[in-house]
Amino acid sequence: MPHISLPEGLPGISSGFAFRPETAKPMRDLAHVLLHENNTLCPAERELIATYVSTQNDCYFCHASHGAAATAHLGENAGTVDQVKHDFLQADIPGKLKALLVIAGQVQQGGKYVSPTSVEEARRLGATDLEIHDTVLIAAAFCMYNRYVDGLATWQPHDPGMYADMGKHLAEHGYTTPSGKS
Amino acid sequence: MPHISLPEGLPGISSGFAFRPETAKPMRDLAHVLLHENNTLCPAERELIATYVSTQNDCYFCHASHGAAATAHLGENAGTVDQVKHDFLQADIPGKLKALLVIAGQVQQGGKYVSPTSVEEARRLGATDLEIHDTVLIAAAFCMYNRYVDGLATWQPHDPGMYADMGKHLAEHGYTTPSGKS
Numbered sequence: 001m002p003h004i005s006l007p008e009g010l011p012g013i014s015s016g017f018a019f020r021p022e023t024a025k026p027m028r029d030l031a032h033v034l035l036h037e038n039n040t041l042c043p044a045e046r047e048l049i050a051t052y053v054s055t056q057n058d059c060y061f062c063h064a065s066h067g068a069a070a071t072a073h074l075g076e077n078a079g080t081v082d083q084v085k086h087d088f089l090q091a092d093i094p095g096k097l098k099a100l101l102v103i104a105g106q107v108q109q110g111g112k113y114v115s116p117t118s119v120e121e122a123r124r125l126g127a128t129d130l131e132i133h134d135t136v137l138i139a140a141a142f143c144m145y146n147r148y149v150d151g152l153a154t155w156q157p158h159d160p161g162m163y164a165d166m167g168k169h170l171a172e173h174g175y176t177t178p179s180g181k182s
Numbered sequence: 183m184p185h186i187s188l189p190e191g192l193p194g195i196s197s198g199f200a201f202r203p204e205t206a207k208p209m210r211d212l213a214h215v216l217l218h219e220n221n222t223l224c225p226a227e228r229e230l231i232a233t234y235v236s237t238q239n240d241c242y243f244c245h246a247s248h249g250a251a252a253t254a255h256l257g258e259n260a261g262t263v264d265q266v267k268h269d270f271l272q273a274d275i276p277g278k279l280k281a282l283l284v285i286a287g288q289v290q291q292g293g294k295y296v297s298p299t300s301v302e303e304a305r306r307l308g309a310t311d312l313e314i315h316d317t318v319l320i321a322a323a324f325c326m327y328n329r330y331v332d333g334l335a336t337w338q339p340h341d342p343g344m345y346a347d348m349g350k351h352l353a354e355h356g357y358t359t360p361s362g363k364s
Binding site (some may be wrong): 003004005016019020022023025026027029030033034037057058059106107110111112114116119129130132133134136137139140141143144145146147148149150151152153 | 185186187198201202204205207208209211212215216219239240241288289292293294296298301311312314315316318319321322323325326327328329330331332333334335
């Protein structure tokens, strides 16, 4: 049961967004820039970073919904999502993305865990400053979203079909337009 | 030295904001709603929650700047800021704020650490659902801001006068208008 009286029937973060529209707007806008707008990291890569951090933070709603968004972007390569959740070093993804996931995992532990060595390795594999910046900020932002979702004890149904629909909506429309579910 | 080529001479988060204005805007907007706009929790109380979480996350720039903003709001009671940083249970603050700081500390550890007992205690001492919501989100948001500031290894000078000026600017104008320093 949620810790406060959140609107019923809205899963995860959408209940917090409906409770407090004033904070929902900048939180949606930030996710939209980081995950949906044009970027040299493709949307699937950015959703995989969000999914990985949410898995490390053990936030079911976030890793299920962003995993579903990554799945919608990846199409026939959707098996990659589970690989990234469970052991990204063995996943069928480019070395640069693995190096960025290492940085994301360090951010999840705390900002000071990011090491010059891991940044150098990402750069050696082709990451730009902007890609490193966005990786740090996606990981940091999901340390917020995950804590918001679980810190309010939001309702988080385990319904694969619901997350698949949500993932398709997010992959297509991004984060500024509520779907009623996302 | 920062992990990426951030603009020089801008301390802490302001260098990240200058590097990526597209993400700066929603991050500034969120801080403005949470810390500066009208609220039944006064600005000093909300800045103390931000300061406490930033101290727990060991983020010098954030606990110095938001501690300075709290100081600017508190005036002659500014000694409270150090008390909250080091042992808030002994600080000269209302019981309700102590109960909210307990919740903020749980969020800092992870969303699932927030206990029904701590929420009940805050409610018993007069906290509303909106105040509990905003406490959870301030704490969650500073888990983002702190990781952003330290995850980029931003320049964080130790200059009390600079933070005092920044704190006064933030207390007066809030977070949507860059001061060139904040």
